[in-house]
Amino acid sequence: MLTHSLNATGTSWSSIGRVPIDATNSGIDHFIPGLAVNKTTSASGAQLGLTYYFYPAGSTSLSVGIVSSTNASSTWSAPITLTSGTPSSWVATTSQGRMVGDYISTSYGSDNLAHGVFATATAPTTGAGTSCSSTLDNCTEPTSTFTTGLAAGGSASGTGSPVLFSGTSNGNPQSLWNVVDNNGAKHRD
Template sequence: MAPNGTVVVPFETINGNISAFRSTDGGQSWSQAATVSRIAFHPVAGNLRTSPLPTAEVDGAGNVYVAWEDCRFRAGCSSNDIVFSRSADGATWPAVFRVPIDDVTTTVDHFIPGLGVDRATAGAGAHLALTYYYYPDAACTAATCQLDVGFISSPNGGANWGTATQLAGPMSLADIADTSQGPMVGDYISTSFTSTGTASTVFAVGKPHTAAFDEAMYSPGPLSVASASAATLVASSDRVLTPATGQGLGAAVIHRE
């Protein structure tokens, strides 16, 4: 919810969009859904249960930030990055930017993001913090996948980012809950800011086990946002690559293996 009371609800549609609708009158009426972006999605290895569900936050000026997992910046949709879009009003959405966690030539697959924005900051000075899961090797198998948790932050509204930090892992898929939809860490990941301006995050971690299953929620200590001098990684929107199928992003490409 923005400071002026506008409520914005982002969601993943069944036809391959990230969309959002909003209310400006306390929920008495709602707008038609606006498209934030089409989705290009690389299915995560090991049958891990995940999809491009959006995570969203608002800064102190009412700018809305929405992030999700997406493969548009990878040749052949070989793995997912975390991408985001920013809107001044929740109704119109400009370009989609890639969070520069690592280079697009790596094999790393990023997914299940949890975005936080410090509401004491705004606009070009907005502090963003992002927690996410990742595989170092997108082409791993259920037996070989190593699941990790990472963290990265921006001091200037997502224009530049600091260096990513590993918070947990590696985890074996055998040590996380198995379900009818595949092994899962749930969507139980979140990042929030405290009144002191540091970020706090929670996420699921599966520990090696024998008889007793051991998967629980964990939270590291306070996490600082990268300083302006340390935020040297630039978020880009101009390196979109055509997926290997030859379909453009306008076709709502959801790749399946």
């Protein structure tokens, strides 16, 4: 995940920075972020909440995590896993492959806490019981959140960390989305 900010006059952007969710060599694949800024904060004291989907290293089981910052992304909290272990086969099948959609968001409430909203999936209700492919209308993919918000905080810094991008368009099981050279379109592995 990356951050990028506009200066106060709106005339220039900061350098891209990495959100240090985990080590650059962790093998964890993060994708589809939902970023929020607490509207009661600003400038170097801006509070940020970032909810994201991820695949743990060596797995295509869908998980959701959240991190936060109290200082406009200078440092970040340790990641918190909100859901984990959802088999990819439980995610809705579309004409372009399996997708959770881009249904993820983070918002700050009147409690000044970050609240993530994201799609989850449960076991198929009919058919083979392990895949949404066998009977297309048996998938349950509700929008979820967690009961308490996340207070912003943390001390992990991405300063000096390399910004990484990896992936191929040849069926890499570690990534849900890959950017392809032909037109920059997103597609399912």
